[in-house]
Amino acid sequence: MIKATVNGAGPFEIQPAEGKPGHIDCNGKLVSWSAVPLPSGGYSILMDGRSFVADVVKTDPDAKTMTLQIGQSQFEVALQEPIDQLLASMGISEAASRKINDMKAPMPGMVLKVLVSPGQAIRKGDPVLILEAMKMENVFKAAADAVVKEVKVAGGTAVEKGEVLIVLE
Structure with a gap:
């Protein structure tokens, strides 16, 4: 849209x-x-x-x-991509997510692929994870420059809304 x-x-x-x-x-x-x-x-x-x-x-x-x-x-x-519309309808804004160090699942879904590893430096906009939810593949990107502290999920893992996926420093 x-x-x-x-x-x-x-x-x-x-x-x-x-x-x-x-x-x-x-x-x-x-x-x-x-x-x-x-x-x-x-x-x-x-x-x-x-x-x-x-x-x-x-x-x-x-x-x-x-x-x-x-x-x-x-x-x-x-x-606005479909994921932007979905997040907005859930009351989740990109600005709010920038203040949080942990990347959390905004909805239940299946992790298709994790694109980062612990210790890896990432830049704002870098793809971090692909989550399939509601029959759509959603690429989650870094909201700011950071270092991946911990990856809590693996490809093929089902996740629930609010579950911590990746911890950033």
Whole structure:
């Protein structure tokens, strides 16, 4: 899902329209669209028969946000993956998780793979663990630079919500 605000207006929620290739759902309205990358780094967008050029002004991969310039308007865009939406619905924010040294399971699931080992230095954004939950594979990433103190789970392990998976220093 993409959430966008335009100069304080919005938010607009945009997501793929299920079963409708070439369409998106924008705040509940079905819209036809296509986007083609331009050599300049921007995009040529065709939406409901209208053509736009969107230039990327700024990106922040850690915060999963970008600023687009379309004509005279700037759009602040936030991208949410399914795991982001699930965590938000459970009241768990990324900011809150940054203050905690232990990585805990936000939901019950199966650990598919542990990507780190004790003593390993990790950087913010590094993949740490893959958890399968609700038929989705979720890659958990380090919220900050740290050192892995202890790995409490192994691949193939079932975990419960709140269970400590990895202890960080």
